[in-house]
Amino acid sequence: MKKRVDWSLLEYGITIPIECHQNFFIANGEYLPRGHSREIDLVWNGQVIKTRLNNVDRKVSSDTLQIKYSQGTPASDFFKAVFQRTYINALRQRETGHLEGKERPQTRIPDEEAEYLYIFSTNLPYVYEIECETQVEKFYKDENPDADMKTRVTQAKSSFEQENNLLTEEEINQFRILRFKDFASRIEKPKQIARAINVYYSSAKLKEDIKQHYDYTCQICSTQIKKTGWTSHLPRIQAFRFLDADAHHVKPLSAGGPDSPFNILCLCPNCHRRLHTGQFDIVFDWSSPLCLDVFDKTKYRINFREGHKLVNY
Incomplete structure (x- = not known):
């Protein structure tokens, strides 16, 4: 089976x-019933990547x-490392889309830059051999015929970033500051739905922007909560998914x-809890707001960073 590499393959499966389907069932020696899953081995150059084969019960005829697999699993990490060019290209498109305010930006890899995954059956059930057709290998194998895959991936990533002028952290911050000003200039009444109680909806994107602007660091006590998976070597944008913070409306x-x-x-x-329980209060009686x-x-x-402030509404 030949599969073109896209964002879904890199992140989810x-x-x-x-x-x-029939080829897979024959190779496995049995039909995998709907709603069932089995652990499988993907073998690449002697390396075994364990994941699962699912027959999802979607209540349809086929x-x-x-x-x-999911983000952060060995399979996802492996494909991101091997298909580095597609990953960086797609990541750049998604980051640009988020900066433009798109909730779920789409990624499109040009045909000339496409990479492919090949899956082959073996003599063993639920064991498949895979081959990877990558831009990295095509580009570097002539100049570095003896370099291993890790070296090629590192070289390709550096080259790709230089060639494509990826957004810098400073540029991302400037985009965010512009959005702050845009939001502040067109303040709209929050959506309100009448139920047993009134539920007020705020912009999830705006709250995420505030948290990212401060690197998920508390503006009062400077605490930064790190979740499992965080390391100091992660790029700033990728580290955000391993950090945690709350967004609080002062009024x-x-x-x-x-x-x-x-x-x-x-x-x-x-x-955040102390503000809601009344132990803390935000006061505007001095030259700058205090807790x-x-x-x-x-x-x-x-603590405030450039482009952000509090207004006493």
Whole structure:
């Protein structure tokens, strides 16, 4: 089976075309019932990558056969390393799409830059041999015939970044600051739906922008919560998914507060809880906003970065 590499293959898994289902069942020596899954081995140059083969029960007439994995698993990490050019190209398109305000930006790899995964059956059930047709190998194998794959991937990544002028962190920050100003200039009344209670909706993208602007660091206590998988070697943008923080509206939406960047703070869960329970309060009585501990009257400085501030709405 030949599969063109796309974002889904790098992140989530491989949907097997219907015309190839029979070949898989024959190679495995049995039919995989709907709703069932089996562990499989993908073998590449003697390296074994373990993942799962699922027959997803979608309540439709035909089977949905998938080789399934998720972000951060050995299979996903392997494909990102091997198909580095597609990964960087797709990542760049997605980051640009997010900066343009798209919730789920699409990625399109030009035909001349396409990479392919080949899957072959073996004499063993649920064991498949794979081959990778990559731009990296095509580009470097003539100049570096003895270099291993890791070396080729490293060289290709560096070359690709230089050739394609990827967005710098400073450029990303400037885009974000422009969006802050845009949001503040067209403050809209938050959506409100009448139920047993009133539910106020705020922009998920705006809150995520605030958290990323501060690297998920609390503006009051400077705490940065790191989740499993975080390492100091991760690029800043990729590290965000391993960090955690809350976005807090200083003047609640329910009290008429706007869904504006200048009404939102990036906080750790502890400081966020203290604000909601009344232990902390944001006061505007001084030259710059401060966080006041209502019980012991301690004043905490609120940290701000370029392009962001609080307004006393």
